[in-house]
Amino acid sequence: MTTTNRDFDRIARAWLDLMPDEAPDRVIDAVVKAAEATPQVRPHFGRVTRRFRDMPRFALVGVSAAVAAVIAGLALLNLRPTANVGTATPTAGASPSTIPTGTWTAPKDGISFYTPSGATSELLAIVSTGNGDHLFVREQGFPVDRTAFLSSITAASDSEVVLRVTSVAPLGGRGFGSGTPVSVDGVAFAGCKLGDLGRYRWVLAADGNSMTLFSLGDACPSREVVLARLWTRNPSTPTPSP
């Protein structure tokens, strides 16, 4: 007998609803009493914030304006497209993305590409070419093979992009390509098909050194589990080509 998703969700919720929902009063009483006897841990920057609180109002306004100006300047530097300015050739119906180009790294985090072990991290390359922006993922330490998820990038909004799988052929041999399922902690996810679309939101940290990709839906589950996470900028690695 097969249980549909909807049936299973309904049964699971009903089963979870069987359990108690109210915290006993004795727990609340114990917590309140413990709080009365327990000091809070103050962060080290408490003195600094107190100093700001004690500052005359006009001085505080000046400091705030200076800080805001610095933050705005940094944000402009970080958000400005770099390599793709003037080089991207938008295709029909596509617009150049503003996602930061360059190389980014992330730990493997239980992700397996079914390739011989050795690499401990993955590299995400976002490159700008005459044919628009592209990205791909490569296992660190293996510059020739194990490249996957070659996708074109199209801007959907200021902070969202649409990725389209442009190649599922093994890129570099050894049998691994975008069509190969990826597993996370032993659970396999379906590989990509040519043309699979995925929409992602990207959020760049204020210092520009990390970027989080949030999946808003991807037809390729393997690409989604690899891409949707925190990536750290890798300034030492030149941007490779796919």
Add this chain to the structure above:
Amino acid sequence: MRDIVERAMRGDREAFGVLVVQTSDRLFAIAARILRDSHLAEDALQGALIAAWRQLPALRDPDRFEAWVRKLVVHACYAEARRRRSWAANVRILPVDGPAAPDELISVADRDALDRAFRRLTIEQRAVFVLHHHVGLALVEIAETLGVPAGTARSRLHYATRVLRAAIEADAAPVASQGRLA
């Protein structure tokens, strides 16, 4: 609520008491479902809320108080489960003081099958399952709560769902029942 959180962050114990009353039921429900033991859930909740009081001044966004304390509760559940080495083998039957389930929603057989299968999951897989199906969090939110990549949260949910669904389906298959109870 932001105002109450900010007062508690400044050390106002009365405000913190209000927060405890406002959130403890929801947090206890999560802990009870992850641990499947109301006594362990009480311990986890108590530990998490006291930790919350101590660490509250470091909370960066007062509007995220409940998400932040939920994270503390889940991690307290992890600690509670690991502290009890024989926890999995000694799960007590929960007192029947929870809301009664309408009979038409879930059969006794399904309930028993789910109870048994849930005990086979790791505490991390349970947490993802409860946060998704009980709290209604999306995978990205679960990943943020647990401090794991979204792919890890997804794989845990996938595994838990597979195990629990298989338990229900096996229960419905008359031939499978003998081996399952062995």
